[in-house]
Amino acid sequence: MIGAPQTKKHPAVNVALQLWSTHRWTLLWYWLIFVLAMIVICIFMYSAGPEKIESLDESYWLESGGFSPKIFLLVIGILMTPVSLASFVSNGVTRKHFVAGSTMLMAALALLSSLVFAAGSLLESLVVDWIGFTVKMGHPPFFRVLVEQFFLFAGYSGTGWLIGSAFYRYHWRVGVIISVLSFVPITIMEILADSAGIVKLLELSVTPPAWNFGLSAVLLAVITAALVALNYYMLRKVSIKRKLI
Amino acid sequence: MTLDIEVKGLGVSYGREKAVDGVSLKLPGGKIYGLLGRNGSGKTTLLSVLASFREQSEGEVRIGGEAPFENAAIVNQVCFIQENGHIAEGYRVKDAVKLAASCWPNWDEAMAQRLLEHYQLPQKKRIQSLSRGMKSALGVAVGLASRAPITIFDEVYLGMDAPSRYSFYEELLRDYMEHPRTFILSTHLIDEVSNLFEEVIILDQGRLLLQEETESLRQRGVSVTGPAALVDEFAAGLNILGEQRLGGMKSVTVYGELGPERERQAHAQGLELGPVPLQDLFVHLTKKGGGKR
Structure with missing residues (x-):
């Protein structure tokens, strides 16, 4: 007889913890390098004098620093299914628990990233006030930056995840089509949050709707949840493939 | 469990x-x-x-x-x-x-x-x-x-x-x-x-050929060795999986139990009965155009 089963964590929590253990150093190193680079850039910017700063009407941190973490999380999302799904399923984890655990991890990565990002924006605002420039740059409230960036970061990682899952499940031609379509939700999210990212990259000229922050936040949450649901839909019956990466 | x-x-x-x-x-x-x-x-x-x-x-x-x-x-x-x-x-x-x-x-x-x-x-x-x-x-x-x-x-x-x-x-x-x-x-x-x-x-x-206890499967395979004419006569009507010939001697691999009477007959005719390794049975059973099952 096989001995009594040991008490284990819930499979979804276990997936999240194992993935966290895989990604934590990457995340830490990324943010360390990013923050240092941004500080150096900001020092150069501010040392250029008030004329230069006063020509800016938006937070430099928010305006220029937002795109890189989004791409970083997009790439982590792209790799999620091809690298990890087979490892977990071959260790007795269901696809459903894999999706739940991956969602937890991505939420945690988005939360940490948005915290660092919002804190950076707040710090920049304090520094600008402290050095006493006459023209203040537009700094949205900390909580608003935190919430919007959380959903945007989650949206980018969810988009990447969708791309990775599409290429894992379908023929590459279908993968390409889904990849292109998967940028639609994140584009809408950026318009809702009036954020620099893909909208700026594509030089789209869209006026953000004049909704209040609460409604935008709800819509951002709904789109993020839809991205997770789409991923689950694609993976719930997917066959486990031979090692891809 | x-x-x-x-x-x-x-x-x-x-x-x-x-x-x-x-x-x-x-x-x-x-x-x-x-x-x-x-x-x-x-x-x-x-x-x-x-x-x-x-x-x-x-x-x-x-x-x-x-x-x-x-x-x-x-x-x-x-x-x-x-x-x-x-x-x-x-x-x-x-x-x-x-x-x-x-x-x-x-x-x-x-x-x-x-x-x-x-x-x-x-x-x-x-x-x-x-x-x-x-x-x-x-x-x-x-x-x-x-x-x-x-x-x-x-x-x-x-x-x-x-x-x-x-x-x-x-x-x-x-x-x-x-x-x-x-x-x-x-x-x-x-x-x-x-x-x-x-x-x-x-x-x-893609189809199930057989599922059987290993010992019972092994007993189903018998090699019959002896002079070619006698072996041919003995094996007529049996389920033959394969055969080898060397000069006047012949060895056939038979699938299915012989039963005591057949075994006695084989001994009486001076034919040698032997076990067949599982691998040989497998090869015979699965080779293209292999014996009837």
């Missing part, structure tokens, strides 16, 4: 091609099964369905009375180890073991560490830098230490050298005696492993 496996009319298609077609079998728990078949016979596909790596196209699978696909209570009871494994190449050996330890409910860490040491697997090395034999050994270590009630090894030991393979067979048998559970071994090295099998399942071209 042992779990029974029941498969009814199982079919798996890849596009228009049927990899498994109408397979029905019952595997009571707590035995070592040998799954044999030629390349492309559907072995890995069948095992993938049992392990919920893929869903069947048709038919029904029950493990412990429940459908296994996406069933959390069943999938963590079935450990399926393939030769190339499914752990990401970038993982270190210790990461792969840590992941397995966190997932399998009956994980035996002491056994895992003992096997890693036994097969001299460097814990800090990344999987991509391991040799084929080392990757196989890692699969063996994870499979045995998982203590999953159903443990499946699909050609996992092909990359291992002979001493490592024999040591694996010993470990498997010892662990099976101490912790009875179901093992399914799919292999082409039939002669090496056949002594472990309690039951043999043979697939051919």
